[in-house]
Amino acid sequence: MSEDSPLIRSLRTAVAAAPTDVPLRLHLAELLLNEGRADAAVAELAVALQHVPGDDQARQLMVRAVGAPQQAAPPAERSAPERSAPEQSTVGQPPGSRGRFDWRAAEQQVQDVVPPRFVETPARADGADDPGDAEAWDVERPGGVRLADVGGMQDVKDRLEAAFLAPLRNPELRRLYGKSLRGGLLLYGPPGCGKTFIARAIAGELGAAFLSVSVNDVLDMWIGNSERNMHEIFQTARRQAPCVVFLDELDALGGKRSRSAHGGMRNTVNQLLTELDGIDSAANEGVFVLAATNVPWDVDNALRRPGRLDRTLLVLPPDAPARESILRYHLRERPVENVDLARLAKATDGLSGADLAHLCEAAAERALLDSARTGTVRLIGMKDLLGAAKEISPSTDPWFASARNVAMFANEGGMYDDLIAYLKKRRKL
């Protein structure tokens, strides 16, 4: 972000302390505008308009902001000691009188101004440029997301509570049940429907640190390294306990589908088994194992035996309340008006979380392109969102097509009973 003047910095602090104080935010936006920083002003105004969609002053400022020319290249590329150049700006021009506003860049910058809610930790800290970091794998400290942040999906939450959280939360119960509580939970379901999100929320519920690794990152082309990586992950978790180890893309261990390129895969699976079997020992107190996969039928059966990843949880496409909360999240910093989230949720049945994120982007693009074309600035409305919804088909369809076969012909031990029930309910079976 570009350097703030002291006044703007103070105002930002004040706004951060009182995020709902609209006049304060508008004042900040106006100052930013006067400094020729239309992009930053748009971001503030978008937030203000969320609170007071009809406010005249906010709207006028927004019109000014999106009609104002960019001060310069995006801030990241800007050379540091640049003079602010209000004299060049044509702030106050009627909207649409300039064709040079870079909509795409502005959208991106608006996104940048909003800190990401979930920090995507790279699975592995790059040891080369961070020799001071003792842990080879990145651990997120506790806090952040809780189950309450997961919109809807009440049945998933209930099952989690009963099968996983309640016994773990309670140390008395833990002691009482001892060994029968070891073992982890395997989340499965179509892509983009919240497995990773829920895993992080579980860590939040347990007040545990979160160590997320993609199994693909564990796999190393050097023989022996994958096993060592696997062991190091669990060692890291033990040091950081209480800690949730989240093994994403578990199927990459490809138990059933042998991958000739990876002769050492068997050893890596064995190493994981060793670590999992050790989970009930005293050294592993406070280490919880979660794993996720889109293709549970490719997961090595040995990993699913009792005491290992012996419980499964099906994570389905978001239900209506979940869609509402996903949509709310993705629209919260965009300049929208009169959005009926309940109606939109109804119109997006079957879409995954990832599809919904895409929908919000597509709707924003529509409004922006339209504004650019007509020269009249307008906010993102239901028309854009419903229009975008019509054009997006659920990305989970292919997944259900293969899941259907597996559920019908390979439902060993009733593992896919939940899936079958869902498919029947949706008349997909």
Ligand SMILES: Nc1ncnc2c1ncn2[C@@H]1O[C@H](COP(=O)(O)OP(=O)(O)OP(=O)(O)O)[C@@H](O)[C@H]1O
């Ligand atoms: N119930 C929900 N409430 C709020 N946000 C949700 C919910 N379900 C999913 N999301 C959001 O949807 C997006 C996709 O979810 P996530 O990445 O967890 O899916 P995934 O199942 O792990 O996907 P993949 O199989 O691609 O790894 C995320 O941005 C997540 O925050």
Ligand SMILES: [Mg+2]
């Ligand atoms: Mg995921």
